[in-house]
Amino acid sequence: MPASAMPESGSKAPEKSRMSPKSVAIWTTVALAGALGWAVLALSRGEEISAVWLVVAALGSYAIAYRFYSRFLARRVLQVDDTRATPAERLEDGVDYHPTDKRVLFGHHFAAIAGAGPLVGPVLAAQMGYLPGTIWIVAGVIFAGAVQDMIVLFLSMRRDGKSLGQMARDEIGKVGGAAALIGVFAIMIILLAVLAMVVVNALAESAWGTFSVTMTIPIALFMGFYMRYLRPGRVVETSLIGVALLLLAILGGGWIQDSSLAEYFVWSPETLVFCLVGYGFVASVLPVWMLLAPRDYLSTFMKVGTIALMAVGVVIAAPNLKAESVTDFASTGAGPVFAGSLFPFLFITIACGALSGFHALVSSGTTPKLIQKESQVRMIGYGSMLTESFVAVMALIAACVLEPGLFYAMNSPAALLGPTVDTASEAVKNLGFTITPDQLTAAAKAVEEETLVGRSGGAPTLAVGMSEIFAGVFGGAGMKAFWYHFAIMFEALFILTTVDAGTRVGRFMLQDMLGNVWKPIGRVTWKPGIWITSALVVGAWGYFLYAGVTDPLGGIKQLFPLFGIANQLLAAVALAVTTTVLIKSGKLRWAWVTGIPLAWDVAVTFTAGWQKIFSDNPAIGFFALRDKYAQAIEDGQLLPGATDMDDMHTIVLNNTVDGVIMAIFLLLVLTVLVNCAVVCVRAVRAAGPLPTTEVPYIESRIDVPEQPAEPLVGARS
Amino acid sequence: MRTVRKALSAVRWYARELTGEAEYDRYCESHRRHHPYAPVPTRREYEVLRTRRREEQPEGRCC
Numbered sequence: 001m002p003a004s005a006m007p008e009s010g011s012k013a014p015e016k017s018r019m020s021p022k023s024v025a026i027w028t029t030v031a032l033a034g035a036l037g038w039a040v041l042a043l044s045r046g047e048e049i050s051a052v053w054l055v056v057a058a059l060g061s062y063a064i065a066y067r068f069y070s071r072f073l074a075r076r077v078l079q080v081d082d083t084r085a086t087p088a089e090r091l092e093d094g095v096d097y098h099p100t101d102k103r104v105l106f107g108h109h110f111a112a113i114a115g116a117g118p119l120v121g122p123v124l125a126a127q128m129g130y131l132p133g134t135i136w137i138v139a140g141v142i143f144a145g146a147v148q149d150m151i152v153l154f155l156s157m158r159r160d161g162k163s164l165g166q167m168a169r170d171e172i173g174k175v176g177g178a179a180a181l182i183g184v185f186a187i188m189i190i191l192l193a194v195l196a197m198v199v200v201n202a203l204a205e206s207a208w209g210t211f212s213v214t215m216t217i218p219i220a221l222f223m224g225f226y227m228r229y230l231r232p233g234r235v236v237e238t239s240l241i242g243v244a245l246l247l248l249a250i251l252g253g254g255w256i257q258d259s260s261l262a263e264y265f266v267w268s269p270e271t272l273v274f275c276l277v278g279y280g281f282v283a284s285v286l287p288v289w290m291l292l293a294p295r296d297y298l299s300t301f302m303k304v305g306t307i308a309l310m311a312v313g314v315v316i317a318a319p320n321l322k323a324e325s326v327t328d329f330a331s332t333g334a335g336p337v338f339a340g341s342l343f344p345f346l347f348i349t350i351a352c353g354a355l356s357g358f359h360a361l362v363s364s365g366t367t368p369k370l371i372q373k374e375s376q377v378r379m380i381g382y383g384s385m386l387t388e389s390f391v392a393v394m395a396l397i398a399a400c401v402l403e404p405g406l407f408y409a410m411n412s413p414a415a416l417l418g419p420t421v422d423t424a425s426e427a428v429k430n431l432g433f434t435i436t437p438d439q440l441t442a443a444a445k446a447v448e449e450e451t452l453v454g455r456s457g458g459a460p461t462l463a464v465g466m467s468e469i470f471a472g473v474f475g476g477a478g479m480k481a482f483w484y485h486f487a488i489m490f491e492a493l494f495i496l497t498t499v500d501a502g503t504r505v506g507r508f509m510l511q512d513m514l515g516n517v518w519k520p521i522g523r524v525t526w527k528p529g530i531w532i533t534s535a536l537v538v539g540a541w542g543y544f545l546y547a548g549v550t551d552p553l554g555g556i557k558q559l560f561p562l563f564g565i566a567n568q569l570l571a572a573v574a575l576a577v578t579t580t581v582l583i584k585s586g587k588l589r590w591a592w593v594t595g596i597p598l599a600w601d602v603a604v605t606f607t608a609g610w611q612k613i614f615s616d617n618p619a620i621g622f623f624a625l626r627d628k629y630a631q632a633i634e635d636g637q638l639l640p641g642a643t644d645m646d647d648m649h650t651i652v653l654n655n656t657v658d659g660v661i662m663a664i665f666l667l668l669v670l671t672v673l674v675n676c677a678v679v680c681v682r683a684v685r686a687a688g689p690l691p692t693t694e695v696p697y698i699e700s701r702i703d704v705p706e707q708p709a710e711p712l713v714g715a716r717s
Numbered sequence: 718m719r720t721v722r723k724a725l726s727a728v729r730w731y732a733r734e735l736t737g738e739a740e741y742d743r744y745c746e747s748h749r750r751h752h753p754y755a756p757v758p759t760r761r762e763y764e765v766l767r768t769r770r771r772e773e774q775p776e777g778r779c780c
Contacts (some may be wrong), residue, residue, distance in 0.1 A: 104731065104734040112776065114779070228768075233767075234738065236738055287772060288775075351780075356779065524773060567780070
């Protein structure tokens with residue numbers, strides 16, 4: 001590292017830059033290509049269009065947004081200053097803080113924010129057609145999601161990498177800070193439960209899937225021991241071995257499925273719940289090198305590889321979109337996958353991919369401590385989120401290349417579909433789509449599954465769509481079953497990594513909070529404390545997982561809205577904190593940058609939350625549904641969905657719990673918002689900027705050229 | 718041939734940096750710079766330290 005370099009690189013005050021004729025021509029072409037994509041999407045009525053147009057529209061918009069809007073944010077709003085030393089430089093210790101190459105940090109950050117969320121939400125949202133989903137994914141990320149990620153990253157970077165919770169406490173006050181902290185924890189529990197439910201729905205009754213996902217545990221353990229004892233630190237080599245073993249496990253699953261061993265791997269959803277809960281506990285208590293770290297490497301490699309493969313597949317196969325551009329469910333709100341009309345429920349179903357509150361936790365975690373130069377927040381914060389949004393667009397494409405009949409047969413609740421392909425075919429017909437029982441059987445046979453009926457949760461649908469696209473490019477129809485199980489495995493791997501890491505993070509948060517009340521439990525080395533808090537965290541998400549899996553009305557339909565609202569409420573907290581900090585630091589004229597997304601997000605989440613609590617329509621309101629079933633119990637009746645009185649009581653209990661949780665979330669976030677508003681008013685009335693906890697300017701002494709020609713130290717060892 | 722080799726070494730560099738495999742080299746380099754007479758920890762020792770750090774500061778994975 002050239003420590004003696006002259007400290008005078010980077011941009012100074014934003015000067016008016018004139019674009020060269022060549023770059024004007026290039027950007028005009030990009031803009032026209034994007035506009036053409038949108039025009040094709042908007043003008044096609046009734047005829048099938050190619051998925052490539054979606055890709056063109058999205059990529060064109062991302063390019064323009066990155067080039068112009070993120071640059072505006074960096075230069076005008078945040079006033080990034082490359083002569084200012086970042087915490088990575090000032091506090092460099094080679095451990096937590098060290099300046100990292102921006103391309104590497106981009107990869108890190110992307111691997112940390114991208115998971116199963118952007119794959120699941122858009123699939124469910126395909127119920128309203130591909131157009132509303134695409135518009136929200138693209139517009140949402142440009143004006144809200146990527147803005148949130150970038151600004152939170154920037155503010156945390158200016159505060160030595162403080163977490164969102166700490167920033168809330170420091171900049172807003174104790175009450176808002178505490179509400180934010182409890183909110184983050186509660187929201188994480190719901191997130192883990194819903195993601196785990198996606199895995200359960202994907203693996204239940206499937207010997208192939210269960211075998212290959214189970215095999216990831218011995219593979220990860222093997223990798224852990226290999227890296228610790230045989231070849232310490234050889235992560236790349238170990239990960240390559242792991243990926244090879246993983247592919248073998250997928251092939252092996254096909255073999256198990258056809259052998260007499262199959263019956264040992266056909267597990268009921270309830271069994272899977274107990275396995276997952278047990279696994280989550282063990283993963284949280286074991287040393288990280290054994291299970292968590294190797295699985296994380298495996299997941300990162302699979303993530304990057306599969307997403308690249310998917311992009312290639314979509315462009316080469318160029319499948320036609322079979323779904324309608326806008327379905328009737330968008331206006332009637334009577335869709336079978338999730339209830340409620342387009343506003344607000346589309347915007348909470350597609351959470352990750354457009355705007356995800358959870359990213360604020362990552363953006364205020366490790367990443368800000370590793371940034372070399374301030375201007376890199378643009379590529380790392382804004383750029384990573386655009387990439388995640390593109391993943392969401394591809395997931396939406398995968399869902400929309402399916403025949404709508406198959407989509408609804410897979411994603412409607414079991415209570416609606418009934419037990420057989422014939423009843424499912426009939427149910428789909430009542431929804432206004434067609435699929436024959438033979439077609440349903442053939443579709444399941446093509447991917448070697450017992451049945452595809454009622455396989456809700458998004459993962460199986462995405463897997464069928466991906467197998468359709470991949471088989472068109474690599475290997476033909478004979479490879480469909482492999483690609484299906486490849487996709488299932490890849491999603492399960494993502495989710496289990498999130499569950500591992502999430503349980504651990506949750507445990508630390510809980511230890512931290514409980515440590516204030518009773519000291520010993522806060523000690524991270526006290527074994528019983530670790531066990532108790534791990535069990536509490538696992539028990540909390542396990543309860544919601546079990547309730548969701550056994551819910552007679554379909555857990556995804558009941559809990560996914562709660563998950564979406566929770567995630568978007570967290571985004572509201574992050575956007576409120578950023579807006580407050582902008583106003584406090586005298587940037588009132590730029591406060592709209594986060595203020596408008598905040599207003600929109602609050603409108604969406606509070607409308608959705610309000611409807612979920614107070615709606616008289618039992619399809620939407622938790623308490624309305626509760627009252628309906630409670631009334632029926634008094635009258636001694638069985639309502640649709642319930643097979644006996646126990647089911648009826650379960651429905652009443654689940655809806656009561658869900659409604660109460662919803663109310664608690666809204667109240668917590670309302671507390672934060674009110675507290676922020678008070679601070680903002682105070683800041684506007686004050687004569688000058690209010691004091692913030694920003695670290696004062698220190699001149700940077702490292703020089704980073706635009707693109708380092710030489711790799712960093714260690715590349716050639 | 719040369720471009721292929723160049724591309725492969727770029728991929729290798731990226732993978733090593735991304736997974737943190739290159740951290741040890743960087744650590745040794747700075748260790749030698751700051752404590753020229755102290756012995757550098759072995760890879761095995763360093764990795765134990767590195768996982769212990771990871772143990773204490775869990776990194777969240779998003780949805």
